Amino acid sequence: MTMPGHNLPILDARKPHVHTKGDQPINIACEKHSVAGSVSQRACVFCGSRVVLYPIADAVHLVHGPIGCAAYTWDIRGSLSSGPELHRLSFSTDLREKDVIYGGEKKLEQALDELIAQYSPKAAFVYSTCIVGLIGDDVEAVCRKLTEAKGIPVIPVHSEGFKGTKKDGYHAACAAMFSLVGTGDTAGIKPHSINILGEFNLAGEAWMIRRYYERMGVQVVSTITGDGRIDDIRRSHGATLNVVQCSGSMMPLAKMMQEQYGIPFIRVSYFGVEDVANALYDVASHFKDQAITHNAQQIVRAELEGLLPALTRFRNDLTGKRAAIYTGGAFKAFSLVRALRKLGMQTVVAGSQTGGREDYEQLRNLCDDGAIIVDDTNPVELARFVQERQVDLLIGGVKERPIAYKLGIAFCDHNHERKIALAGFEGMLNFAKEVHGSVTSPVWRFAPYRHATEASNQRGIA
Numbered sequence: 326m327t328m329p330g331h332n333l334p335i336l337d338a339r340k341p342h343v344h345t346k347g348d349q350p351i352n353i354a355c356e357k358h359s360v361a362g363s364v365s366q367r368a369c370v371f372c373g374s375r376v377v378l379y380p381i382a383d384a385v386h387l388v389h390g391p392i393g394c395a396a397y398t399w400d401i402r403g404s405l406s407s408g409p410e411l412h413r414l415s416f417s418t419d420l421r422e423k424d425v426i427y428g429g430e431k432k433l434e435q436a437l438d439e440l441i442a443q444y445s446p447k448a449a450f451v452y453s454t455c456i457v458g459l460i461g462d463d464v465e466a467v468c469r470k471l472t473e474a475k476g477i478p479v480i481p482v483h484s485e486g487f488k489g490t491k492k493d494g495y496h497a498a499c500a501a502m503f504s505l506v507g508t509g510d511t512a513g514i515k516p517h518s519i520n521i522l523g524e525f526n527l528a529g530e531a532w533m534i535r536r537y538y539e540r541m542g543v544q545v546v547s548t549i550t551g552d553g554r555i556d557d558i559r560r561s562h563g564a565t566l567n568v569v570q571c572s573g574s575m576m577p578l579a580k581m582m583q584e585q586y587g588i589p590f591i592r593v594s595y596f597g598v599e600d601v602a603n604a605l606y607d608v609a610s611h612f613k614d615q616a617i618t619h620n621a622q623q624i625v626r627a628e629l630e631g632l633l634p635a636l637t638r639f640r641n642d643l644t645g646k647r648a649a650i651y652t653g654g655a656f657k658a659f660s661l662v663r664a665l666r667k668l669g670m671q672t673v674v675a676g677s678q679t680g681g682r683e684d685y686e687q688l689r690n691l692c693d694d695g696a697i698i699v700d701d702t703n704p705v706e707l708a709r710f711v712q713e714r715q716v717d718l719l720i721g722g723v724k725e726r727p728i729a730y731k732l733g734i735a736f737c738d739h740n741h742e743r744k745i746a747l748a749g750f751e752g753m754l755n756f757a758k759e760v761h762g763s764v765t766s767p768v769w770r771f772a773p774y775r776h777a778t779e780a781s782n783q784r785g786i787a
C-alpha cells in the first residue's frame with residue numbers, strides 16, 4: 326500500500342497519520358493511541374511524567390514498580406543543577422513476584438521512610454508504573470501518610486504506563502506539580518515577574534534564558550522544571566505571567582494556574598534567531614513597560630551583531646541541503662524549520678510524537694510543498710521517508726540517532742541527552758556548528774545505504 330505524494334509502503338492504519346503537503350488541506354490523525362504493530366517512537370505515560378519532573382533537583386524521585394522502569398529512565402535528561410543533584414539518582418521499590426501477589430504498599434512506605442531520612446529532600450514524587458495500576462496499590466494513601474509523618478509533600482504521580490500516551494504522562498506530572506503551587510510565600514515578588522515553563526536546563530539553557538529576562542528587568546520566580554526547586558514551585562503563583570516553552574508538556578500546568586490564580590500565559594520558543602528574539606519581545610510587550618522593551622531591543626541587537634556574520638559562513642556550505650525533523654512536541658519542530666531555513670536548508674520531512682491538529686496545520690504551513698508531515702511515526706516509516714526524500718540531515722533524539730547512523734546520514738541530537746546548549750542566541754551558533762560539522766563530514770561517503778532507491782526501501786533498515 327503506498328501513499329499519495331510518495332511511493333512508500335505503509336500500514337493501512339497508519340495512513341491517516343501521514344500527510345504530504347500539496348494542494349489538499351491537512352486532515353491528519355493525531356493524539357491517538359499508537360497503532361498496534363507499529364513500533365512507535367513514543368515513550369509510555371510513566372516516562373512522560375518522569376522527563377517532565379526529572380530536573381527538580383531537590384526532590385526524591387521514587388519509581389514504584391519493577392526495577393526496569395527506573396533503569397529505563399535513570400538520568401534521562403542532561404538537565405543541570407546549580408545546587409543539589411538528588412534528581413540524578415534513580416530510586417525504585419523494585420517490585421517482584423511476591424509484591425505483585427501480596428501488594429507493594431508496605432515496601433513503598435519503607436522505601437519512602439528510608440529515602441526521606443537519608444536525603445532530607447524538600448519533597449518526594451512517587452511514580453506509579455504499569456504493574457501498580459494492575460495490582461491496585463493505594464499509592465495516594467501511602468503518600469498522604471508519609472506527608473503527615475515526615476512533614477514534606479509526598480506526591481503521587483498517576484503515571485501507570487499503559488493508561489494512555491506519553492502526553493497523559495505530561496498531564497500527570499503537571500497535576501503533581503500543581504498540588505505544590507500556592508503553598509509557598511510570595512513575599513518579594515515584583516509586578517514584572519514570570520515563571521519559565523517547559524525549559525529543562527539541558528546544558529545550562531535555562532540559565533541563559535533566565536539571564537536574558539533578568540537583563541531586561543524582569544524577575545524570574547521559577548524555572549519549571551529546569552534547575553527546579555520545590556520552594557520556587559510552591560511560590561510560583563506569585564508571578565504575573567507564565568512563559569511556556571515545550572507547550573505539549575506544560576500547557577496543562579499553565580492552564581490550571583490561569584484558572585486558579587488568574588495568571589495569563591504566552592507560548593514561546595527559544596530555538597532559532599527569530600523565535601528567541603520574539604520570546605523576549607513578547608514578554609516585553611505583555612508588560613507594556615518602556616524600559617523593559619528598550620532592554621529587550623538592546624539585547625537582541627547586541628546578540629545579533631556577532632551571530633549573523635558567523636551564521637553566514639555556515640550558510641554558504643549548507644544552502645540547498647535537505648533535512649528531516651522528528652521531535653517530541655510539535656512546537657519545537659516549528660522553530661527548527663525556521664532555524665534550518667536561516668541556514669539555507671529545506672525541511673522535507675517533519676513530524677512529532679505528540680502534536681495536535683493545530684500544531685500540524687502550522688507545521689504544514691511552515692514547510693515547503695512536497696514535505697511529508699507525520700504523526701507518531703515508527704523507525705521503518707521514518708527511515709523510508711528519509712531515504713525517499715534524500716535528506717542530508719536527521720534531527721531527533723536518542724531513538725532516531727541509530728536510524729540516521731545506520732542509513733549513513735548526518736544527525737543532530739535535539740532532545741534530552743544532549744550536552745550542548747542549542748537554545749538562545751548562543752545556542753543558534755552551536756546548532757549551526759553542529760549541523761555544519763555533521764552534514765559536511767567526509768564519513769558519509771563511505772555509507773553504503775545513502776540515498777537508497779526502491780530496492781533498499783524494500784530491504785528496510787539492516
Ligand code: SF4
Binds near residue numbers: 369370453454456
Ligand atoms: S511503566 Fe509500564 S510501559 Fe512504562 S517502562 Fe514501566 S513497564 Fe514499561
